Structure formats: C-alpha cells, structure tokens
Amino acid sequence: MRHSTTLAVLAAAFLSTTAMAADLPRRAAPPPVFVPIPVFSWSGAYFGVNAGYAFSESDTIRTTGIGALEANVVNNLRRRNVAMPQDGFSAGGQVGYNFQLTPGSGVVFGIEADAQYTDLQRRRTETIFNPVFNPNVLTNSYRTELGFLGTVRGRIGYAFDRVLVYGTGGFAYGDVSQSVTFRTAAPITYSGARSTIETGYAYGGGIEYALPTESFLNVFRASAVTIKAEYLRYDLGSRNLLVATRGGPGVGYNSRFDTEGSIVRAGLNFKFGGF
Template sequence: MRFRLLASAAALAGLGLAAPAGAADLSGRYPAPYVQPVAAFTWTGFYVGANAGYGWGSSSFSDPGGFIGGLQAGYNFQFGSPFVLGVETDIQYSGMSAGSYSLDYFGTVRARLGYSFDRVLVYGTGGFAYGQGSADFFGLSSTATQTGWTLGAGAEVGFDRNWSAKLEYLYVDLGSATFPTIVGPVSTGLDANILRAGVNYRF
C-alpha cells in the first residue's frame, strides 16, 4: 500500500514538472512577428522646387528692391556621415527696381556644402551668378546681360522622404554692364541681398 502511494506521488510530481515544460514548448512555436526597420533618412538624391522672397541692393544710380520668385533644381550626396555635398541651379523672376535701373531676372549655379542633424541640414553655398538688367536714361531704354558671383547660407528641413522646406540668404554681385544712352554709354553694376523661402520635392 505504501509502495502504491509513493508511486502515485512520483507520477503526479512528474506530471507537474512536465506541464510547464510543455507550455514553454507551446509558446515557443509562435515567435514575435517581424517588423521591418525604418530606413535611415538621407539627403542623397535629385530634387526640384520653387521659392519666393525679397531682394534689395544698390546700383550706381539707385537702390533697387522688390519681390523675387523662381524655380530651383539640384542634387545632394550624403557621405554616410553628417556631411552633404550638392550642386544647385535656379532661375528667378525679379521685381527689383528703383529710379532708372531694374533687374529683370537672375539665376545662379552653385555648390552646396552642408552638415546634417538627421532631418535638418545647414549649409553654405557659392558659385556663378547671371542676370539681365534694364536701364532707362533720358527716355532711352535698353537691356544688358550681367554676370558675377554669389555666396550665401541656408537651412533645410526634411518633413518626410520626399518633401523639404528651406530658408536661404544669398549675396549676389552681378558686376558691371554698359547701357547706351543719348549722352553716351553708361556703366552700372548691382550688389544685391536675396532672402527667400522655398520647398523641394526630392526623388
């Protein structure tokens, strides 16, 4: 009798030990679902966008100022680090005018070198600038192409993989151009400050 009691107790104890192990095996049959990691944000790629702002400056005869707006396109390359190198070109309508001189349009071709804080990019930029000025001296109107250089800085914020917004300042020196007048040729240059905001769509 005593032997049967001991055998029954041993059997119950064995079942008790086996039950948790079986439960552990059962739970192990259903691993946690796989979650694909989110791709790291990068500035690398082509982009196009639009901008608008205000320009002011000085020529030999007046201090023109007014609305500016246009389009830009470019390419960024991020080096697997915070550093970003890019190139950008833009073309701008210009309403900058005063007195006898006005700037009809201008554009730039620039390099950009930046440092990114994930989705925030701060950068410096510089390169070639060109434009068309108009002059009206004593009733004689004429236009001339002007070329020079530009330097500036800006900041850009990426909202998602495609869209970003930027704020940018440029100093533009368009050199000197010669305009015909009834009293002979007159030369004037333009130094301008450009402050503009824009949006980009990145591919």
C-alpha cells in the same frame, strides 16, 4: 473488490502520466523582434519653389562727360552720381541633387539650379535749371531693371539628422535693362539704352529642415518635404553705357551701372530617393 482494484489501477496510471508530462522539456518563448528605426538621408534629387525679398546694392549711377561735356557734369547740369535703390519681391523655382556621405548626421554636398522673377526696377527723372551755365531747362531721366535672376551653384553643409546647415556659391545670370536720356529743353539731345543677359556670381547660405514623410504638404508622395530659409548675394558686374549725342554738341556721356544685390527667401522642396 474488483471495482476497487480497477479504480486503483486507473488512478496509478493517471498519476504516472501526469508525472511524465511534468518531466518533458518546455518549448522556449520566441525571441523579441526588433524593428530598426529608419535613418534619414539627404541623398537624392529634389525640386521646389521659393519666394522672398530682393534688394539692390551699389546702385548709384556714375556719369562722366566725354571731352568738353565733362564741364556739364562738374557744373551739375548732368548729375555725376544718381542713387537708384531698388527693392521688391522675388519668386521662382529650383531643382537640385544632394549626396550625403553618412545617413543621419554627416557632410552633405550637391548642386542646385534656380531661376526667379525679381521685382527690381526703378525710374528717376530730374529737372535742372541753372541759367548761369545754360539758359535751358534740362531734364535727366534714368531707368534700371533686373527682370529675372538665375544661378547654378554648388552646396556643401552638415546635416544634424533632419536639419541641414549649408553654404552655397557659383554662377549667376540675369536679364538687365538700363537707359539714360538727357533733354535740353524739349528735344532729346543725348540717350543710351541696353538690354542684355549679364553674368557673374552668387554666394550665400541657409538652413533646411526635412518634415516627416506623412506631412500634409507631401502632395507628390516624395520621400521627404523640406522647408528652407536662405540668403543669396549676387553680382552681375559693372558696365558703361554710352549716352550718345542725338543732336547735341560733342560725343556724349558715359554712365556706369553696377548690378549687385541680395535675396532673402524661403523655399519648399520635394525630395526623391533615399528615406
């Protein structure tokens, strides 16, 4: 009897404890943690390399004779217009800084300086024999070259997240060499040459894309690697070259050169600063 009473008391105590535990409030589950997705920004400094194709425009040399020597130009002994088209590859580097007003999509503006070698050079030699106007064989030689081109330009565009479309324009300079030599029979009778840094302007536009940060191209551990395609047109002006007498009659000739052209190129940039 005593054992039965003891078991009954223990059972009642267990059931009472279980009921009390069921009445206790439960601990609330922790709220979910939201990790914000980083928003890409074009703001920051960058440097990179570029390579492409360059070609000249307005590349005709125009010659006039001084005084009585204009008759030789009229009679086609010294050609009035000589076409000197040039094309070749270009390669160089650039540095710059961008500032984006609003991360993600928005207006981007900045400044960029670049310099590149340009394989733009051309030589041309013509032999003219017209005994009606001159009994000698005349040889006319021309040379023009743009050794390198540099620019300092502003850039402004609009970013669609990792895609940037932009226009650009500013100052341009280049190493320009030009020469003309006229021979009458064997001797050089008129010649002129110049080699100098010319200045002018450049403008164009392009599109740039920021690769993911983990790209294998990110060897400098930059915050982004970008690739771009770009078109630039440059104009370093027109200059007269005096093809002066070297023993021939008269003062000589004036040959006018235009230094204009375009570059179509691709580039790779390593960007620092921002995401």
